[in-house]
Amino acid sequence: xxxxxxxxxxxxxxxxxxxxxxxxxxxxxxxxxxxxxxxxxxxxxxxxxxxxxxxxxxxxxxxxxxxxxxxxxxxxxxxxxxxxxxxxxxxxxxxxxxxxxxxxxxxxxxxxxxxxxxxxxxxxxxxxxxxxxxxxxxxxxxxxxxxxxxxxxxxxxxxxxxxxxxxxxxxxxxxxxxxxxxxxxxxxxxxxxxxxxxxxxxxxxxxxxxxxxxxxxxxxxxxxxxxxxxxxxxxxxxxxxxxxxxxxxxxxxxxxxxxxxxxxxxxxxxxxxxxxxxxxxxxxxxxxxxxxxxxxxxxxxxxxxxxxxxxxxxxxxxxxxxxxxxxxxxxxxxxxxxxxxxxxxxxxxxxxxxxxxxxxxxxxxxxxxxxxxxxxxxxxxxxxxxxxxxxxxxxxxxxxxxxxxxxxxxxxxxxxxxxxxxxxxxxxxxxxxxxxxxxxxxxxxxxxxxxxxxxxxxxxxxxxxxxxxxxxxxxxxxxxxxxxxxxxxxxxxxxxxxxxxxxxxxxxxxxxxxxxxxxxxxxxxxxxxxxxxxxx
Numbered sequence: 001x002x003x004x005x006x007x008x009x010x011x012x013x014x015x016x017x018x019x020x021x022x023x024x025x026x027x028x029x030x031x032x033x034x035x036x037x038x039x040x041x042x043x044x045x046x047x048x049x050x051x052x053x054x055x056x057x058x059x060x061x062x063x064x065x066x067x068x069x070x071x072x073x074x075x076x077x078x079x080x081x082x083x084x085x086x087x088x089x090x091x092x093x094x095x096x097x098x099x100x101x102x103x104x105x106x107x108x109x110x111x112x113x114x115x116x117x118x119x120x121x122x123x124x125x126x127x128x129x130x131x132x133x134x135x136x137x138x139x140x141x142x143x144x145x146x147x148x149x150x151x152x153x154x155x156x157x158x159x160x161x162x163x164x165x166x167x168x169x170x171x172x173x174x175x176x177x178x179x180x181x182x183x184x185x186x187x188x189x190x191x192x193x194x195x196x197x198x199x200x201x202x203x204x205x206x207x208x209x210x211x212x213x214x215x216x217x218x219x220x221x222x223x224x225x226x227x228x229x230x231x232x233x234x235x236x237x238x239x240x241x242x243x244x245x246x247x248x249x250x251x252x253x254x255x256x257x258x259x260x261x262x263x264x265x266x267x268x269x270x271x272x273x274x275x276x277x278x279x280x281x282x283x284x285x286x287x288x289x290x291x292x293x294x295x296x297x298x299x300x301x302x303x304x305x306x307x308x309x310x311x312x313x314x315x316x317x318x319x320x321x322x323x324x325x326x327x328x329x330x331x332x333x334x335x336x337x338x339x340x341x342x343x344x345x346x347x348x349x350x351x352x353x354x355x356x357x358x359x360x361x362x363x364x365x366x367x368x369x370x371x372x373x374x375x376x377x378x379x380x381x382x383x384x385x386x387x388x389x390x391x392x393x394x395x396x397x398x399x400x401x402x403x404x405x406x407x408x409x410x411x412x413x414x415x416x417x418x419x420x421x422x423x424x425x426x427x428x429x430x431x432x433x434x435x436x437x438x439x440x441x442x443x444x445x446x447x448x449x450x451x452x453x454x455x456x457x458x459x460x461x462x463x464x465x466x467x468x469x470x471x472x473x474x475x476x477x478x479x480x481x482x483x484x485x486x487x488x489x490x491x492x493x494x495x496x497x498x499x500x501x502x503x504x505x506x507x508x509x510x511x512x513x514x515x516x517x518x519x520x521x522x523x524x525x526x527x528x529x530x531x532x533x534x535x536x
Contacts, residue, residue, distance in 0.1 A: 068525060075521060078514055098136070139466065217302070223240070249268075302483055307462060359393060359425065362393040373405075390432050390433070
């Protein structure tokens with residue numbers, strides 16, 4: 001339908017009337033030689049008296065001048081054709097590249113199947129629509145902000161790889177909340193297997209592109225190796241299996257040491273049940289232990305767990321406390337060696353280096369320990385409620401330190417980690433307590449010294465994290481990270497109700513002809529100038 005942006009300009013068409021009047025009143029005479037004007041005089045007088053207007057004759061200049069007025073009016077009125085069209089929309093494409101997307105129950109895998117579905121969606125998106133690409137694994141990140149370049153979205157998606165970690169869907173909520181306040185709301189499309197998909201995210205409106213099948217899976221969910229007293233070379237290996245299938249299954253586990261078969265186990269796994277195993281092993285040297293679960297299934301990532309372990313070394317301790325009970329307790333610990341060159345100090349005055357420091361008390365009365373930090377490593381397997389101290393000082397703990405022991409008066413012990421230099425500060429001397437008389441005293445010393453020594457020689461990580469997103473060897477072969485996530489090993493997709501977040505508005509599409517009218521006006525003006533001078 002033809003409309004005008006400035007309809008008032010149509011009044012300029014009234015200029016056609018005076019132009020026509022000029023041509024009607026204009027007397028067009030031709031010079032003729034006649035013998036006498038006597039006979040013409042009466043005719044001219046009658047014509048001038050009774051016909052002030054002469055008959056309008058066909059005239060090129062008149063037509064061109066009228067056309068100029070029409071074109072000028074059109075240029076000022078700005079005519080356009082208005083049509084209805086859907087307004088361009090924004091799309092947010094979210095792709096899951098967490099560990100469970102590596103499952104091969106779809107060929108060639110869940111992740112590639114998700115990419116293929118997103119590419120099909122991209123092909124159906126109009127070129128005028130903007131698209132954003134969000135990837136979610138250990139963290140949610142915007143790979144490409146809103147863009148009209150759909151090829152760039154496809155390129156970023158093609159470069160994306162899976163990570164050996166669980167998906168953090170809560171970060172997706174943080175990204176979507178401000179974007180979904182726009183009007184109209186963007187169309188949200190999520191390509192995922194929706195395994196362990198949080199229920200609170202299902203309140204968002206989105207189009208789901210599900211991949212994966214409800215396959216059963218058996219996984220190694222936990223594994224650890226710990227020192228086993230009294231032998232320095234003996235260690236305890238612990239691992240746990242879990243059956244995510246609704247059927248009873250037989251699981252075979254092989255234990256390898258540096259590539260050689262060390263032992264083998266069989267487990268009958270109940271539906272949705274678990275099994276665990278603890279075994280004592282002797283390691284005379286640095287050893288790579290591999291726990292291998294058979295048979296292989298569609299998710300091989302959780303079928304192996306690798307540990308790099310070494311025989312326990314004695315902890316060198318420099319003793320500066322003349323207490324026979326303390327000396328005897330250290331002597332019975334096979335993992336401790338008392339020496340003058342020890343890297344860990346036990347003293348009655350606080351120093352800068354790592355150690356255990358017993359400080360002089362200030363309150364000379366008996367007090368029990370009323371509260372202690374059971375989660376602290378030095379107090380593992382310890383009942384500190386049996387401790388009694390007769391002379392102590394209430395400590396003011398520095399920032400970053402952690403409370404260890406408290407009496408009714410306040411804190412009497414804390415632990416602190418100063419960049420690997422770990423200290424345990426006790427606000428009493430050993431002679432002013434009953435610790436040497438308790439059976440748990442050597443255990444406390446063992447725990448405390450192991451905790452301090454781990455600060456000097458940190459243990460390498462054993463499972464994938466945000467910092468170690470891929471399973472494999474780290475630190476020049478001195479450590480290994482594995483996949484161990486009970487939730488992510490559950491490959492059964494959640495049932496997602498597909499809901500569309502698409503909103504569209506009707507927008508006016510204008511076909512403006514101003515430029516064409518301007519060009520036509522200039523052309524007609526030039527023709528009028530040419531016609532006028534040609535006649536003259």
